[in-house]
Amino acid sequence: MSSQPAPISSAARQALEQELSRLRTERDTVASTLRDSDASVGDLADAADELQRANDLRRMDARITDLTTRLDTAGTAGPPRDDRVGVGSTVTVRFTDGSQETFHVGETSVGSDGSLVTVDSPLGRALLGHEPGDTVHYHTPGGSQSAVVVSLGQS
The missing domain is CATH 1.10.287 (Helix Hairpins)
Known part of the structure; x- marks a missing residue:
């Protein structure tokens, strides 16, 4: 890192x-x-x-x-990459229970936007730098979790 x-x-x-x-x-x-x-x-x-x-x-x-x-x-970030998850990306992930959700990857949480995952959250940190098809692993208070990056876009 x-x-x-x-x-x-x-x-x-x-x-x-x-x-x-x-x-x-x-x-x-x-x-x-x-x-x-x-x-x-x-x-x-x-x-x-x-x-x-x-x-x-x-x-x-x-x-x-x-x-x-x-x-x-901190410098100013440019647009997110198209091929890997970064700040500003919109990413769809599939969880181990089969559910699928789409999130916007952001730096700071403003309000209670349920579709936002911040880069300092366990899932957000795990997603950064990955591409569709990758499995990411992260830790939550409930234990270890994993998810598959299904698709990637920009917001």
């Missing part, structure tokens, strides 16, 4: 930039409540609330760092 960050599409870049902007605004709001709480110690509930806000701030800082690094280091 390459140590270079994977390129991202313009749409994914825009979604990450929007998330980053939202997180920075939320972080500023949470940080201001921490500064205001220095006036009095308060009761245990106040202390627990303060601790929760501090934890939220650390979580947001970590995500902001991750997003900033991703946006700063």
Whole structure:
């Protein structure tokens, strides 16, 4: 596996930039409540609330760092290849129970699109780089799974 960050599409870049902007605004709001709480110690509930806000701030800082690094280091992805599964591909797979589903392979999940499989999901990672006829294996919380790439297209 390459140590270079994977390129991202313009749409994914825009979604990450929007998330980053939202997180920075939320972080500023949470940080201001921490500064205001220095006036009095308060009761245990106040202390627990303060601790929760501090934890939220650390979580947001970590995500902001991750997003900033991703946006700063990733190039822009070109169109997906026609012969192998990549970001932007539409792929039909057949599962071991005989069911067949078509998915769009994307970088980020926006909303609750059931036809989207992200590249950081077990199935998404397994599909990348494969072509029709290939069997892919992946691990889920329910155990090991496999699927066959039936067909490939672009969205």
